[in-house]
Amino acid sequence: MPSLNNTAPLTEPVDRDPWRDRLERQIDRWTTAPALQRWASTSVLTRWLVRRRAERLFGVMAGFVHSQVLLACVRLQLLETVHASPRTREQLAQLTGIAETGLDRLLDSAVSIGLLERRTGGRLGLGPLGAPVVTHQGIRDMVEHNATLYQDLSDPLSLLRKPGDTRMNRLWPYSRTPDHARAQEALPQVDPTPDDHGVFAHYSDLMANSQRFVIDELLASYPFADHQHVLDVGGGLGGWVTALGQAHPHLALSLFDLPPVARLAAQAGARNGLGDRLKVHGGSFIDDELPSGADLVTLLRVAHDHDDDTVRRLLRAIHRCLPLGGSLLLAEPMAGSQGDPTPTAPYYHFYLMAMGPGRLRTPEALTGLMQEAGFTHIEPVPNPMPLHARLLVGRKTRPSVNSPATPHSVTFS
Numbered sequence: 080m081p082s083l084n085n086t087a088p089l090t091e092p093v094d095r096d097p098w099r100d101r102l103e104r105q106i107d108r109w110t111t112a113p114a115l116q117r118w119a120s121t122s123v124l125t126r127w128l129v130r131r132r133a134e135r136l137f138g139v140m141a142g143f144v145h146s147q148v149l150l151a152c153v154r155l156q157l158l159e160t161v162h163a164s165p166r167t168r169e170q171l172a173q174l175t176g177i178a179e180t181g182l183d184r185l186l187d188s189a190v191s192i193g194l195l196e197r198r199t200g201g202r203l204g205l206g207p208l209g210a211p212v213v214t215h216q217g218i219r220d221m222v223e224h225n226a227t228l229y230q231d232l233s234d235p236l237s238l239l240r241k242p243g244d245t246r247m248n249r250l251w252p253y254s255r256t257p258d259h260a261r262a263q264e265a266l267p268q269v270d271p272t273p274d275d276h277g278v279f280a281h282y283s284d285l286m287a288n289s290q291r292f293v294i295d296e297l298l299a300s301y302p303f304a305d306h307q308h309v310l311d312v313g314g315g316l317g318g319w320v321t322a323l324g325q326a327h328p329h330l331a332l333s334l335f336d337l338p339p340v341a342r343l344a345a346q347a348g349a350r351n352g353l354g355d356r357l358k359v360h361g362g363s364f365i366d367d368e369l370p371s372g373a374d375l376v377t378l379l380r381v382a383h384d385h386d387d388d389t390v391r392r393l394l395r396a397i398h399r400c401l402p403l404g405g406s407l408l409l410a411e412p413m414a415g416s417q418g419d420p421t422p423t424a425p426y427y428h429f430y431l432m433a434m435g436p437g438r439l440r441t442p443e444a445l446t447g448l449m450q451e452a453g454f455t456h457i458e459p460v461p462n463p464m465p466l467h468a469r470l471l472v473g474r475k476t477r478p479s480v481n482s483p484a485t486p487h488s489v490t491f492s
């Protein structure tokens with residue numbers, strides 16, 4: 080059972096194996112010996128491996144430059160421009176107002192990382208990695224949003240030593256204060272000021288634009304037809320309930336979020352033609368009871384914003400509002416099971432650290448928190464693209480007399 084406090088490591092300590100220790104120490108010595116490195120980089124047997132590792136490391140080292148090339152392309156709307164019709168460098172220089180000496184370097188860099196590609200007649204067209212950026216406004220918004228994250232990350236040691244004092248943190252009103260007493264003060268008990276409205280609208284728009292990826296994963300993976308009424312907790316502007324309602328017309332829909340966001344969600348719901356089908360509730364899951372009546376609660380990208388104590392309160396509130404036989408479907412990015420490396424983990428670890436008290440959790444840690452809240456039969460729901468979110472479902476069942484919250488064994492791939 081994973082340790083559940085907020086500073087819990089992502090892997091459980093395992094017993095040391097002295098033979099394995101010795102072998103690994105020896106391999107460390109070999110891989111860092113200059114003479115062996117020279118031999119390995121020329122030998123037919125190993126040079127492909129050395130080259131592949133060198134390229135990978137170079138990619139890691141150059142990652143910031145790559146993301147700045149992407150940011151420049153997004154800000155100049157270069158990808159949309161060449162998508163409309165491939166252009167020469169002279170045309171692009173004229174359109175962007177950037178002199179060819181500078182632009183040449185940007186264009187060559189964008190070709191090298193696949194955002195653009197060279198076409199006939201010296202023109203540039205959309206590259207394989209440029210296509211999704213043009214298709215999804217959510218990616219372009221996140222690229223712009225990452226510019227703020229990367230300012231916070233410019234000194235990673237200061238962020239690691241003093242997380243929370245960041246530009247990212249100021250964007251998210253609900254994550255400004257880690258402890259509950261102060262969180263209560265920060266949460267709008269009264270009407271928010273016009274400034275607050277701006278902040279809530281800004282982060283809600285950003286979330287709404289990036290939510291499409293998670294929506295597609297959910298619709299492709301879970302049998303919503305088996306339910307009657309879905310409550311989306313922390314539902315933002317209601318993009319998910321709208322898509323769900325369109326895909327499953329029999330479902331009744333409810334959404335719960337902080338009052339200023341709930342007001343925006345109610346307006347969006349009316350615009351999207353959901354009318355009386357959608358009930359919107361404003362409140363804080365830290366203190367308020369959640370509305371009852373739904374047989375499925377969805378929780379999309381909410382738990383990872385909060386510390387373990389808040390997640391415990393939230394999951395208990397969800398458990399209380401569900402009828403026996405009801406389910407919770409949780410979807411968010413997760414760390415690798417048992418500490419397995421996951422390519423997306425570094426991004427989400429640092430994003431959530433810059434944002435505030437939340438954290439990326441393993442499926443096992445989330446399962447533990449769900450079990451503590453009383454959920455049983457917790458299992459992963461396989462989804463096609465676990466890059467944006469992985470899914471867990473749990474049920475509210477009658478507590479057994481002998482062991483009220485008997486942990487079920489869960490297998491994660």
Ligand SMILES: C[S@@+](CC[C@H](N)C(=O)[O-])C[C@H]1O[C@@H](n2cnc3c(N)ncnc32)[C@H](O)[C@@H]1O
Binds near residue numbers: 290335337
């Ligand atoms: C990261 S956003 C996710 C929004 C949406 N579920 C999505 O996937 O796009 C987290 C949401 O939780 C809401 N939230 C945060 N703290 C809350 C609280 N104490 N009570 C209710 N909602 C809260 C925020 O307002 C926001 O809409």
